[in-house]
Amino acid sequence: MIKFLDLQKVNAAHGEEIKSAVNRVVRSGWYLHGAENEGFEREYADYIGTSHTIGVASGLDALILILRGLIEIGRLQRGDEVLVPANTFFATVLAITENGLVPKLVEPDPSTLQIDGSRIEEQITPRTKALMIVHLYGRCAMTQEIERICREHDLLLIEDNAQAHGCLYGSRRTGSLGVAAAHSFYPGKNLGALGDAGAVTTDDAELAAAIRMLGDYGSSEKYVYKYTGRNSRLDELQAAVLRVKLRYLDADNDLRRRVARIYCNEISHPDITVPRTPDMRNNVYHLFPILTERRDELQQYLKENGVETLIHYPIPPHRQECYRDLATLPLPVTERLHARELSLPISPVMGEEEARRVVALINAF
Numbered sequence: 001m002i003k004f005l006d007l008q009k010v011n012a013a014h015g016e017e018i019k020s021a022v023n024r025v026v027r028s029g030w031y032l033h034g035a036e037n038e039g040f041e042r043e044y045a046d047y048i049g050t051s052h053t054i055g056v057a058s059g060l061d062a063l064i065l066i067l068r069g070l071i072e073i074g075r076l077q078r079g080d081e082v083l084v085p086a087n088t089f090f091a092t093v094l095a096i097t098e099n100g101l102v103p104k105l106v107e108p109d110p111s112t113l114q115i116d117g118s119r120i121e122e123q124i125t126p127r128t129k130a131l132m133i134v135h136l137y138g139r140c141a142m143t144q145e146i147e148r149i150c151r152e153h154d155l156l157l158i159e160d161n162a163q164a165h166g167c168l169y170g171s172r173r174t175g176s177l178g179v180a181a182a183h184s185f186y187p188g189k190n191l192g193a194l195g196d197a198g199a200v201t202t203d204d205a206e207l208a209a210a211i212r213m214l215g216d217y218g219s220s221e222k223y224v225y226k227y228t229g230r231n232s233r234l235d236e237l238q239a240a241v242l243r244v245k246l247r248y249l250d251a252d253n254d255l256r257r258r259v260a261r262i263y264c265n266e267i268s269h270p271d272i273t274v275p276r277t278p279d280m281r282n283n284v285y286h287l288f289p290i291l292t293e294r295r296d297e298l299q300q301y302l303k304e305n306g307v308e309t310l311i312h313y314p315i316p317p318h319r320q321e322c323y324r325d326l327a328t329l330p331l332p333v334t335e336r337l338h339a340r341e342l343s344l345p346i347s348p349v350m351g352e353e354e355a356r357r358v359v360a361l362i363n364a365f
């Protein structure tokens with residue numbers, strides 16, 4: 001069987017180094033806010049190209065704390081509107097509503113699957129203060145048009161980089177393009193921990209300090225609270241594991257590109273659209289989506305032939321029960337996308353042979 005993602009194999013590839021990192025932490029007797037966290041924050045900031053990284057407990061927390069930090073330092077107010085792609089993982093929108101901000105959902109471009117730059121401005125009102133882009137599927141969502149829109153409308157640009165560690169926009173890494181970026185190190189992500197973990201990257205020292213406090217109950221001095229914060233820490237074990245895996249991230253992303261290239265070049269079924277990316281070297285292929293009207297039938301066929309696939313995502317945020325008030329928004333592009341999307345297996349431990357087997361099955365469908 002070809003698994004969607006063989007996490008055991010992914011981590012076994014660096015097994016000895018991970019074991020010695022874990023042992024180092026266990027022996028140290030220090031499990032939170034210590035040398036591993038500091039080391040990872042420095043190394044990840046260097047990698048992304050920002051002056052600050054703040055380790056937090058998850059990608060969702062990173063998103064929530066960025067917006068909360070912007071509120072605390074007076075750059076956003078509750079009730080402000082935040083532009084966000086309508087086709088994203090639930091957490092992106094949740095972080096907005098959790099902060100008492102208002103999500104303004106923008107349709108994706110059906111050819112890139114990223115937020116449609118030509119449809120952003122129609123959603124802007126005097127209350128619109130920020131644009132949250134999502135580098136969905138590990139593909140860069142940033143464009144010159146988005147740069148122009150942020151400049152002309154004075155919008156704060158925030159990145160959800162949960163799926164795009166290592167992705168490039170020109171010569172810069174995603175995660176360094178706006179006021180701040182959220183990163184998830186959920187085990188299945190390109191840079192994955194052995195549990196929950198996340199981080200914020202930013203060049204803004206004031207925002208970094210606020211986020212650091214907010215993740216530590218709102219405190220920078222023990223038992224003194226400036227904000228009503230929360231407990232959101234990147235623990236030492238996860239930080240130590242991430243330091244090992246960060247060293248292999250670029251090589252692992254190259255291995256993902258190898259699979260993506262085979263899918264892009266060799267899938268040739270008339271009923272299947274393969275969303276291609278102009279410059280493959282820039283993208284990190286967290287997921288590999290294809291589109292077809294016969295999605296459920298294709299998924300079943302691949303399953304019967306031993307290939308695991310997933311759907312990202314079966315139900316868009318505005319169709320979720322908890323967002324009933326968004327359900328009536330006209331978002332036909334998003335809905336059509338969610339009805340047709342199927343994610344093929346892709347990972348650094350998937351060989352070319354396996355990729356070609358998937359292609360052969362699809363072309364014979």
Ligand SMILES: *Cc1c(COP(=O)(O)O)cnc(C)c1O
Nearest residue numbers: 058059060089091162184185186
């Ligand atoms: C995974 C993910 C998140 C949330 O990260 P967690 O670490 O699971 O909280 C947020 N946004 C996107 C786009 C994601 O893929």
